[in-house]
Amino acid sequence: MSSPDPTVPPGDAGGESAEAGYYHLAKAVLYREYLIFVRYPANAVGAIVVSLIFFGLLFYGGRMLAGQALTDSLEGIVVGYFLWTLSVGAYSSVSNDIRSDVSWGTLERHFMTPFGFAPVAFAKGVAKVVRTFLTSTVVLAVMLLVTGTTLALPVVTILVVATFTILSVMGLGFAAGGLSVLYKRIGNWLNLLQFGFVVLISAPAFELSWTEFLPLVHGSALLQRAMRDGTRIWEFSPADLALLVGVAAVYVVAGYAVFHYASRRARRLGVLGDY
Amino acid sequence: MASQSREQPVGRSGSSDAVADERDDEVDARARRATAPPAISVEGLSKTFGSGPDAVTAVNDVSFTVERGSVVGLLGPNGAGKTTTIKSILGMVLPDEGSVRIRGIDVHANPRQAYRHVDAMLEGARNDYWRLTVRENLRYFSTISGVDPNAVADRHESLLAQLDLAGRADTPVRDLSRGMKQKVSLASVLATDADVVFLDEPTLGLDVESSLTLRRELRRIVAERGLTVVLSSHDMDVIEDVCDRVVIMSDGQVIADDSVTSLLGGFDTHGYRIRGQDFDEQTVAAIRERFEVTEVERFDGRVHVEVATDSAGFYELTDLLEAHGVTLDAVNTVEPDLEEAFLEMTGGGAR
Known part of the structure; x- marks a missing residue:
């Protein structure tokens, strides 16, 4: 079969439309996330309800057991729980999304993209994180109402600190996604890591300084200061901010490297996309 | 594409100019066709999975080229090496030896450049997102393939009409019949700017009428856009109906590579x-x-x-x-x- 137009050499018909840039990519994945969010609200509502039930058990159960001691540390628990829901969302957004594409059959099309597989996976992860911010904000609002706690809400500071904090977790999500591409049905094991975030979020960063280099730890401490003490971003020391950004960058790069290595190994073994 | 602006030679006017221009364009196009690298060039492709006594050689020194604008059927029994060959061409499997070029671009060395020209329907109806509507899928996968969906909106509309999906364009894919889902998969691949398209079992699971419609529209779209297609199917009618040429694989090797007519001509009247x-x-x-x-x-x-x-x-x-x-x-x-x-x-x- 050949082109009926003799002036168009066969196979020259494509590749000429306006190219999409990273802006278009970001818009497309965000819009897809938005569509699924509004079209299937039960998923989002379900996630919020489960988070709140979990918090309710923690709050009321803890108050029965610990009484005043819990009430004294309630602000810290609310902030920590807010960060934990964000972290779980960020981590699972990348790893689960890759797993879902692998099992569904759409991974190949995200692999064969001029943007590169990793940037597309990252963009999809960011889109899910935006959604997680919305649901976590609802969870935070309900927690504040239920517990009667008052927190400072410097929005810009919270957004910046929380974003850099969960970037390190997204790095872990990338690594987990890479392992999923390579080893497939290991989702349950990878999800266990989410409970490890509780330890990281509540780690005593100021007492054990080495823990600050772990994901979440330093960011969690800064978020506590921002939301409990009302510290603004410009009031943090440059060293604190540098550490926040540095930890985020290191874990994202490391996660990306694991993802890249795992994808390459999967291609070598011929298991990319097989489920 | 042919040059749009051309110097006006003295003494030429009206229809004779148009005829001369057309002839020049055709000559230009022929020259480009002759010098342009083929759509797909596979050379000495080999891939062995595993090692030692358990090693399985899936593809063994496979070479072939696919010229631009041709439709090639890839045939072979199960385990012949078709899937490994296709995935190696698409960069999803790293071969042990050999090279793959798409329009002269080394797929494994410069994948991002090569992927501007390629798309594939490898998972049948599960090639797109069922929770999105038909039109949303076309726009989403166009973007992922590196094309601004607004720039190809007209193409999307004509694809929807050609594949008889216009009436269901705003319906989530999950609510469509099997045949329509298959059509959406095909449409989402053709909606991109790819000029080299891989279709694995595009008519699998379709009833006779849907299969015929899909084949007819595929032929038409391929001819209209001068696409290069590599099609894998167990349905010989589809291959005979749609393909110009057939590459037959067995035990990881190419055992025949010829036009359908020539292949059949090699067999005496039965x-x-x-x-x-x-x-x-x-x-x-x-x-x-x-x-x-x-x-x-x-x-x-x-x-x-x-x-x-x-x-x-x-x-x-x-x-x-x-x-x-x-x-x-x-x-x-x-x-x-x-x-x-x-x-x-x-x-x-x-x-």
Whole structure:
């Protein structure tokens, strides 16, 4: 079969439309996330309800057991729980999304993209994180109402600190996604890591300084200061901010490297996309 | 594309200019076609999975090229190495040896450049997102393939119309029938700017009518846009109907690479179907004695006999019939089809 137009050499018909840039990519994945969010609200509502039930058990159960001691540390628990829901969302957004594409059959099309597989996976992860911010904000609002706690809400500071904090977790999500591409049905094991975030979020960063280099730890401490003490971003020391950004960058790069290595190994073994 | 601006030579005007321009364009296009690298070039591709005694060589020194604008069928029994070959071409499997170029671009060295020209339907109806609508899928996958969806909106609309999806364009894919889902998958691949398209079993699971419609529209779209298509299917009718050329693989190697017509031409006429009167049992017995009779059917006093033989045998057969006083009503040749050719070449077909 050949082109009926003799002036168009066969196979020259494509590749000429306006190219999409990273802006278009970001818009497309965000819009897809938005569509699924509004079209299937039960998923989002379900996630919020489960988070709140979990918090309710923690709050009321803890108050029965610990009484005043819990009430004294309630602000810290609310902030920590807010960060934990964000972290779980960020981590699972990348790893689960890759797993879902692998099992569904759409991974190949995200692999064969001029943007590169990793940037597309990252963009999809960011889109899910935006959604997680919305649901976590609802969870935070309900927690504040239920517990009667008052927190400072410097929005810009919270957004910046929380974003850099969960970037390190997204790095872990990338690594987990890479392992999923390579080893497939290991989702349950990878999800266990989410409970490890509780330890990281509540780690005593100021007492054990080495823990600050772990994901979440330093960011969690800064978020506590921002939301409990009302510290603004410009009031943090440059060293604190540098550490926040540095930890985020290191874990994202490391996660990306694991993802890249795992994808390459999967291609070598011929298991990319097989489920 | 052909040059849009051209200097106006003195003394040319009106329709003669247009004819001359057209001729020049055609010459330019031919020259480009002659010098442009092929759409796909596979050289010495080899891939072995595992090592030691468990090692399996899936692809062994496979080479072929696909010219721009052609539609090539990739055939082979299960385990022949088709999927590994396709995935190696698409960069999803790293070969041990060999190179793959798409429009002259090394897929493994410069994947991002190559992927501007390629898309694939590898998972049938699960090639897109069922929770999005048909139109949303087309826009989403256009963007992922590096094309601004607004720039190809017209193409999307015409694809929806051609594949009879316009009325369901705003319906989530999950609510469509199997056949329509398959069409959406195809549409989402053709919606991109790719000019090299891989289609794995595009008609799998479709009823006869849907399959015919899809094949017809695929032929039309491919011809209109000058696409290069590599199509893998177990349905020989689809291959015969849509493809210009067939590459047949067996045990990880290419065992045939030719046009459908040439492949079938390599096989002698399989036999002859004869309808005649005055056939008695003795005549049939005499035919059976000297020929391989594949079918005997009697009705309305006439007999249909199908005999497997070559042209030399046919003359012997007519002599025999004449000697037995048979009056011939009709003689038809029984031609081999692609399925028979495929089975003979691969030594038995699907495993």
